[in-house]
Amino acid sequence: xxxxxxxxxxxxxxxxxxxxxxxxxxxxxxxxxxxxxxxxxxxxxxxxxxxxxxxxxxxxxxxxxxxxxxxxxxxxxxxxxxxxxxxxxxxxxxxxxxxxxxxxxxxxxxxxxxxxxxxxxxxxxxxxxxxxxxxxxxxxxxxxxxxxxxxxxxxxxxxxxxxxxxxxxxxxxxxxxxxxxxxxxxxxxxxxxxxxxxxxxxxxxxxxxxxxxxxxxxxxxxxxxxxxxxxxxxxxxxxxxxxxxxxxxxxxx
Amino acid sequence: xxxxxxxxxxxxxxxxxxxxxxxxxxxxxxxxxxxxxxxxxxxxxxxxxxxxxxxxxxxxxxxxxxxxxxxxxxxxxxxxxxxxxxxxxxxxxxxxxxxxxxxxxxxxxxxxxxxxxxxxxxxxxxxxxxxxxxxxxxxxxxxxxxxxxxxxxxxxxxxxxxxxxxxxxxxxxxxxxxxxxxxxxxxxxxxxxxxxxxxxxxxxxxxxxxxxxxxxxxxxxxxxxxxxxxxxxxxxxxxxxxxxxxxxxxxxx
Numbered sequence: 001x002x003x004x005x006x007x008x009x010x011x012x013x014x015x016x017x018x019x020x021x022x023x024x025x026x027x028x029x030x031x032x033x034x035x036x037x038x039x040x041x042x043x044x045x046x047x048x049x050x051x052x053x054x055x056x057x058x059x060x061x062x063x064x065x066x067x068x069x070x071x072x073x074x075x076x077x078x079x080x081x082x083x084x085x086x087x088x089x090x091x092x093x094x095x096x097x098x099x100x101x102x103x104x105x106x107x108x109x110x111x112x113x114x115x116x117x118x119x120x121x122x123x124x125x126x127x128x129x130x131x132x133x134x135x136x137x138x139x140x141x142x143x144x145x146x147x148x149x150x151x152x153x154x155x156x157x158x159x160x161x162x163x164x165x166x167x168x169x170x171x172x173x174x175x176x177x178x179x180x181x182x183x184x185x186x187x188x189x190x191x192x193x194x195x196x197x198x199x200x201x202x203x204x205x206x207x208x209x210x211x212x213x214x215x216x217x218x219x220x221x222x223x224x225x226x227x228x229x230x231x232x233x234x235x236x237x238x239x240x241x242x243x244x245x246x247x248x249x250x251x252x253x
Numbered sequence: 254x255x256x257x258x259x260x261x262x263x264x265x266x267x268x269x270x271x272x273x274x275x276x277x278x279x280x281x282x283x284x285x286x287x288x289x290x291x292x293x294x295x296x297x298x299x300x301x302x303x304x305x306x307x308x309x310x311x312x313x314x315x316x317x318x319x320x321x322x323x324x325x326x327x328x329x330x331x332x333x334x335x336x337x338x339x340x341x342x343x344x345x346x347x348x349x350x351x352x353x354x355x356x357x358x359x360x361x362x363x364x365x366x367x368x369x370x371x372x373x374x375x376x377x378x379x380x381x382x383x384x385x386x387x388x389x390x391x392x393x394x395x396x397x398x399x400x401x402x403x404x405x406x407x408x409x410x411x412x413x414x415x416x417x418x419x420x421x422x423x424x425x426x427x428x429x430x431x432x433x434x435x436x437x438x439x440x441x442x443x444x445x446x447x448x449x450x451x452x453x454x455x456x457x458x459x460x461x462x463x464x465x466x467x468x469x470x471x472x473x474x475x476x477x478x479x480x481x482x483x484x485x486x487x488x489x490x491x492x493x494x495x496x497x498x499x500x501x502x503x504x505x506x
Contacts, residue, residue, distance in 0.1 A: 070483060099484060101484055181506075183501075184505040228500075229354070229504050229505065230324060231352060232392065240494075241493075241501075245501040245505070247498075248436075248437070251483065252498070
């Protein structure tokens with residue numbers, strides 16, 4: 001069943017009205033008719049099942065049938081911070097990361113990032129990535145659409161670090177040295193201390209990795225270096241491992 | 254450091270010799286010189302660090318410096334069975350799945366698979382996927398290159414099921430119904446019973462999912478239906494979640 005995100009909080013109403021993009025999608029793309037059903041996801045994470053009652057030239061009218069009661073969001077808010085990688089890898093990180101439950105994505109120019117994006121290019125990419133996140137959120141039945149932010153400087157990322165409860169730094173050298181328990185330790189502490197809603201930032205370098213200087217800076221701000229198993233993961237694969245591990249530990253175990 | 258797979262078991266030797274493809278890669282692609290070092294990975298999972306001593310017109314000669322002692326393979330052999338998906342999604346499953354430690358990949362025509370590959374096309378795809386697995390195994394420092402097999406019929410897959418100790422079937426309906434503990438239960442049993450080397454088959458449907466009839470057949474052969482968290486994952490994302498969860502449970506916890 002199709003899912004539409006509304007940029008408003010849920011309030012019981014006789015009729016819900018969809019216009020513009022959602023209207024276009026329901027009427028032109030999905031070619032739906034009255035009596036068909038969709039999910040409406042509000043920006044306060046409330047989701048309802050709604051039935052179409054009428055379709056006019058400009059609007060789709062729906063009535064609420066039931067609330068969707070299942071919790072689809074990770075118990076912790078995980079933000080993925082990726083040093084700008086090459087090509088369209090960020091597209092993949094955002095699409096797959098949204099499916100796997102990321103709360104937000106932050107791109108930043110790491111020391112070894114090869115791509116250089118000016119303000120115009122960043123704005124365009126951010127719009128494109130936001131659209132990818134929205135589509136993936138609909139497809140994977142999320143309750144929120146992850147926010148995508150592309151930073152101009154790495155300093156801006158450093159300035160935001162205090163906003164997080166836990167900072168994880170994926171570090172290839174940790175994997176090479178066989179470090180294998182720090183991630184599990186952190187996630188188990190989150191459970192033991194019942195830190196639901198805890199804000200986690202997970203930092204990933206680009207293809208060339210993070211430099212010793214960057215590592216020192218993150219560690220100085222409380223960043224925890226952690227390996228993600230003994231194999232060397234590509235820059236676009238590592239965030240997916242981390243999100244899967246968070247889900248497995250906090251949702252399945 | 255570059256990694257080369259040799260299709261032979263490790264035996265101590267005064268000199269190791271690389272020819273053909275590996276020669277080409279070392280000399281033409283990497284432009285290496287004597288004194289530079291590489292990993293040599295043998296087909297019995299032994300890996301050594303070797304130094305180049307001489308490069309001739311046809312061969313690279315190397316001496317062993319040390320053994321690589323770290324275990325890079327998952328404690329269990331996980332085979333990913335994917336119902337043929339659309340486009341180049343199988344490429345992604347094989348590349349990312351190899352990084353994440355899959356032991357082998359089996360493609361099969363599921364009831365809802367849209368693509369139809371004849372014997373010639375299958376052979377070509379299998380060669381291409383084998384190359385992708387080899388490159389990903391080198392890049393992620395694996396000890397073995399996963400084998401890729403593309404089946405002509407789903408019956409062939411059913412006939413192989415007895416060869417596995419555990420059959421997991423990723424089932425979207427399990428996710429929708431909030432089933433959330435079966436995967437964790439199975440993986441913890443593997444640990445509790447010290448089933449190192451245990452052979453796991455993980456089955457994933459194509460975009461359209463597995464049909465009730467397919468589900469019944471897998472269940473009849475002992476398949477365990479399991480959800481992968483409350484979000485709906487695409488056919489190419491679900492195997493990555495499973496492999497990450499196996500690694501997290503068996504290698505990190």
